[in-house]
Amino acid sequence: MTETTTNAPSRPGRLSEFWFYFRENKGAVIGLYVFAVFVILAIFAPLVAPHDPIMQYRDHLLQPPVWEDGGEWSFFLGTDAVGRDILSRLIHGARYSFYVGIIVVAIAAAGGIVLGLISGFAPRWLDTIIMRIMDIILAFPSLLLALVLVAILGPSLTNAMIAIAIVLQPHYVRLTRASVMSERTKDYVVSARVAGAGIWRLMFITVLPNCMPPIIVQAALSFSSAILDAAALGFLGMGAQPPTPEWGTMLAEAREFILRAWWVVTFPGVAILITVLAINLMGDGLRDALDPKLKRS
Amino acid sequence: MLKFILTRLATFLPTFFGVTLIAFAFIRLLPGDPIIVMAGERGVSPERYQELLHKFNFDKPIWEQYIYYLNSVLHGDLGDSFVTKKPVVEEFFALFPATLELSICAMIFAVVLGLPAGVIAAVNRGKIFDRTLMSAALVGYSMPIFWWALLLIIVVSGKLGLTPVSGRISLMYYFKDPTGFMLWDSLASGQKGAFASALQHLILPTIVLGTIPLAVIARQTRSAMLEVLGEDYIRTARAKGLSPLRINGLHALRNALIPVVTVVGLMVGTLLTGAILTETIFSWPGIGKWMLDSIFRRDYPVVQSGLLLIALIVMAVNLTVDLLYGLINPKIRKR
Numbered sequence: 001m002t003e004t005t006t007n008a009p010s011r012p013g014r015l016s017e018f019w020f021y022f023r024e025n026k027g028a029v030i031g032l033y034v035f036a037v038f039v040i041l042a043i044f045a046p047l048v049a050p051h052d053p054i055m056q057y058r059d060h061l062l063q064p065p066v067w068e069d070g071g072e073w074s075f076f077l078g079t080d081a082v083g084r085d086i087l088s089r090l091i092h093g094a095r096y097s098f099y100v101g102i103i104v105v106a107i108a109a110a111g112g113i114v115l116g117l118i119s120g121f122a123p124r125w126l127d128t129i130i131m132r133i134m135d136i137i138l139a140f141p142s143l144l145l146a147l148v149l150v151a152i153l154g155p156s157l158t159n160a161m162i163a164i165a166i167v168l169q170p171h172y173v174r175l176t177r178a179s180v181m182s183e184r185t186k187d188y189v190v191s192a193r194v195a196g197a198g199i200w201r202l203m204f205i206t207v208l209p210n211c212m213p214p215i216i217v218q219a220a221l222s223f224s225s226a227i228l229d230a231a232a233l234g235f236l237g238m239g240a241q242p243p244t245p246e247w248g249t250m251l252a253e254a255r256e257f258i259l260r261a262w263w264v265v266t267f268p269g270v271a272i273l274i275t276v277l278a279i280n281l282m283g284d285g286l287r288d289a290l291d292p293k294l295k296r297s
Numbered sequence: 298m299l300k301f302i303l304t305r306l307a308t309f310l311p312t313f314f315g316v317t318l319i320a321f322a323f324i325r326l327l328p329g330d331p332i333i334v335m336a337g338e339r340g341v342s343p344e345r346y347q348e349l350l351h352k353f354n355f356d357k358p359i360w361e362q363y364i365y366y367l368n369s370v371l372h373g374d375l376g377d378s379f380v381t382k383k384p385v386v387e388e389f390f391a392l393f394p395a396t397l398e399l400s401i402c403a404m405i406f407a408v409v410l411g412l413p414a415g416v417i418a419a420v421n422r423g424k425i426f427d428r429t430l431m432s433a434a435l436v437g438y439s440m441p442i443f444w445w446a447l448l449l450i451i452v453v454s455g456k457l458g459l460t461p462v463s464g465r466i467s468l469m470y471y472f473k474d475p476t477g478f479m480l481w482d483s484l485a486s487g488q489k490g491a492f493a494s495a496l497q498h499l500i501l502p503t504i505v506l507g508t509i510p511l512a513v514i515a516r517q518t519r520s521a522m523l524e525v526l527g528e529d530y531i532r533t534a535r536a537k538g539l540s541p542l543r544i545n546g547l548h549a550l551r552n553a554l555i556p557v558v559t560v561v562g563l564m565v566g567t568l569l570t571g572a573i574l575t576e577t578i579f580s581w582p583g584i585g586k587w588m589l590d591s592i593f594r595r596d597y598p599v600v601q602s603g604l605l606l607i608a609l610i611v612m613a614v615n616l617t618v619d620l621l622y623g624l625i626n627p628k629i630r631k632r
Contacts, residue, residue, distance in 0.1 A: 027432070135308070136315035139608045139615075143570040144588060148604060151592050152326050228441055232574060235443045236589060251444055258447055259455045266451075269444030276439040284435075 021289035028285020034278035041091050042098040049088035050074070053245040057083035062261045078263040080254065086263065089245035090271050096246045097227045097275060100161055104226035105219050107165035112172020113215065117203045119173060120180025131177070134170035142167045143232060150238045157240040160233045167229070168222045175218055179211035213290035220283035224276045231272050247272050301623050309616055314367075316612070320605040321366045324597055325359075375602035380594055385602040389584060394477025395465065396576070396583030400568045402499055403507035408561065411511045412550075415518025415557075419526065420545055430515065437512030442571055446505040446578040453501060460500050463580035467494040506575045510564050517560045521553035528552075555626060562618030565611050 022028055041048055051057075057079060064071045065078040077086040119130040137145070149163035183189060184207065192206045233239035234248025242249055247268045254264035332341065332349050341349065350356045354365045369375070375385045414434070418427040454462045461467065465479045472486035480499070483491035525531065526549055534544045572585035580586070584603065591599035 027435075132308070132311045132315060135312045136319065138566075139312055139316055139612050140319075140604065141566045141569040141573075141607065141611065143573055144604065144607060147573070147589065147592055148323065148600060151600065152323070152328075154328075224439065228439075231441055232443060236574070236577065237593075248441075248443075251447070255447065258451055262451055265444075265447050269441055269448065272441045272444060273436070273439060276441070277436060280435055280439050 018289050022285045025285040025288050027281045028288070031278040031281030031285065034274065035282055038094055038275055038278065039098060042094040045092045045095050049085075049091040050076070051085035051088040053089045053092040054084060054243045057085070059083070062257065062264070064261070065263050068263075077267050078261075080250075080264050081257060081261075084243075084245075086267055089250060090247070090267060092245040093247045093250065093268070093271065094275070096157065096240060096244065097230070097272075100157070100164075100230040101223040101226050101279075103161050104165045104168065104230075105223050107162070108168040108222060108226075109172050109215065109219055111165070112169045113176050113208070115169075116173040116176025117180060117208065119177045120184060120207075121199060121203055127177075130173065134173050137167065137170045140167075143229065146229060146233060147236070147238055150233065155238045155241065157230070157234075157244065157246065160230055160239040161226075164226050164229045164233075168226065171218060171222065172215065175214050176211055179214060180207055183207050183210050216290060217283060217287045220279060220286050224279040224283070227272065227279075228276055298623070302620060305616060305619055305623075309612065312612060313609070316605060316608045317367055317370055318363070320601050320608075321363055323601050323604065327597070370605070375605070376598035378591075378599050379596045380591075380599075385599050386606075388587070388599070389603060389606055391477065392582060392584050392587050395479070395581060396569075396572050396585060398478045398480065399499070399502055399506060399575070399581060399583060400572065402503040403568065403571075404510060404561070404564075406503050406507035407510035407514050411514030412518055412557070414515040416522055416545060416550060416553075418515070418519045419522030420541075422523065427519075431519065434512040434515040437508050438516070440508055440512075442505050442508060443574045443578060445508060446501070446575060449501050449504065450578075460497050461494075463578075465495065465498050465581060466491065467498075470494060502575050502579045502581055505578075506568065506571045509567060509571065510561075513560060513564070513567075514557060517557050518553060521556045522549055525549045525553045555622075559618060559622055562621075563615060565614045569607060569611065 022032075057075075060072075060075060060079045060083045062081055063075050063079045063083075066073055066076050068078075071078065075085050075087070077090070079085055080089070115130055115134075119127045122130075140148075146160070146163040146167050149166065150159050153159035153162065189202065189206055192202060197206060230239055231246070231248030231251070234246045235252045237252060240246035240249045242253060250268040251265065254261075254268070258265045332346055332353070332355065354362050357365070373386060375389075377384055378388060381388065414430050418430040421427045450462055453459050466483060470483065470486075470488055470491040472482065472488060472491065474482040475485075476482055479495045480492065483495040522545075526545075531544060531549055534548050539548075569585065572583060573589055574585075575581065576583045576586035577589055584607070588600065588603045588607070590596075591603065
């Protein structure tokens with residue numbers, strides 16, 4: 001096989017061009033900073049958190065945050081019903097959310113991209129089979145399908161992640177297939193084919209890089225929906241199990257105290273909202289910077 | 298148009314069989330012997346075991362089991378609940394109006410606020426008004442609605458005491474509910490205060506379930522409006538000296554509505570997902586709560602058939618939206 005490496009001159013400063021457009025969107029930059037803080041907290045949680053997240057301080061049950069009457073500096077955001085420090089639990093909870101986001105997006109994107117590429121290049125019958133299977137998955141409301149999958153697999157964070165990845169995957173398949181369809185007939189692909197590139201090379205080296213922008217945007221968006229779905233499953237008792245300091249699970253445990261101790265309910269939700277919001281802001285910025293078609297001048 | 302309808306139906310059928318296959322596979326994928334799982338903790342005698350095995354066709358080859366299952370589904374027989382012993386279909390349609398009523402109210406809430414918000418943001422593009430509205434929309438879009446519900450309960454029900462915390466109507470009222478739609482039935486019952494009570498119970502669940510659709514509609518309307526406002530015919534309308542209200546409200550919005558309507562139509566899945574969370578928190582007796590309770594109670598016939606019925610509803614609505622879209626937009630039909 002004769003391999004012709006097309007040494008296209010790499011465009012100077014592709015990354016700086018990206019950064020230029022990304023920076024124009026102020027919200028996206030704020031989102032990026034917040035996300036960076038979230039990642040740092042997740043990585044260094046044991047060093048940053050003032051207390052052990054599952055340590056129960058029996059003398060400090062349902063203690064309010066520091067600015068309320070009865071608050072203490074050592075328990076900045078107060079304690080929950082069994083005396084665990086809420087701030088420490090939130091910081092450790094960032095780990096679980098980050099972990100969920102990374103794993104779910106990795107599984108869903110890897111599977112979805114491969115299936116989408118196959119679907120785009122395959123003969124029509126195989127394409128039809130793959131796309132119909134994706135239609136079937138999409139016919140179920142996502143949370144319901146995830147709940148049923150967890151019922152089959154058994155409630156745990158790992159199983160919740162598998163279920164969410166399965167539910168999110170069809171979006172990647174559709175997106176990749178659509179990009180492949182529009183790229184496949186372009187001249188550069190035809191010339192690569194004429195030059196003797198095999199089907200795998202065409203799929204992964206020639207076409208895939210040009211399909212990436214919408215997939216990257218989708219990855220950002222599904223990172224945030226993975227966090228939301230995992231928290232929802234945790235809230236319904238089908239995700240991470242107590243005493244894991246997962247944000248959704250924390251909310252579920254706090255439900256019975258909503259009218260007595262507002263802080264046990266408020267802070268985990270604020271943590272989820274801020275994280276998801278930051279990622280969605282970043283996703284908007286990524287779309288502006290990566291997808292020229294959607295760029296609104 | 299006939300060809301368009303036929304091709305759409307042709308994609309509907311395989312999906313339908315796929316969905317029945319998943320519902321069929323569900324009980325068989327559960328860990329352990331399905332009969333033992335169904336019998337629960339009480340256990341079952343060997344004779345009864347054989348009897349049940351035969352009754353549910355578990356003693357036949359797997360493909361034959363599927364044929365039997367498909368046959369009973371097509372005849373409308375979806376099995377009986379373990380817990381209540383009532384047919385699943387009967388339970389489903391008794392609870393469905395509650396979910397439908399809530400979903401319709403949530404959608405009305407989302408459209409009534411989302412459309413004007415999107416239009417106003419687009420017209421004032423880049424100004425502080427636009428930014429504020431779109432920031433709010435993004436917050437709504439990122440909202441963990443189960444937390445939002447708890448927060449609203451704390452503030453609106455707890456601190457302000459304005460709305461009840463759960464249920465569909467106060468226990469003080471009792472009347473027959475022939476339609477299952479509480480607003481209508483309470484009005485028809487003629488009892489004083491019943492309608493007001495039903496309405497009060499509906500407020501918070503409506504806001505919670507409508508929040509994400511509201512954000513999506515506002516964002517979608519804004520981008521559709523921006524696209525349309527750049528068109529030539531809008532410039533012509535401006536040149537003719539038409540008032541901004543007439544241009545934005547009549548000329549632009551009418552064309553911007555097409556993508557928005559599609560998004561609204563395709564939001565059934567989102568609504569049903571939201572309904573599981575909303576109904577659970579507000580003890581709203583609809584199919585979302587029913588499904589979740591059944592999963593916890595291990596009432597597998599209910600989970601299996603509920604899954605099937607919900608998927609069929611989503612598919613039917615999506616198909617209808619598709620066909621309607623083809624009807625109003627001939628370009629789609631050609632594809």
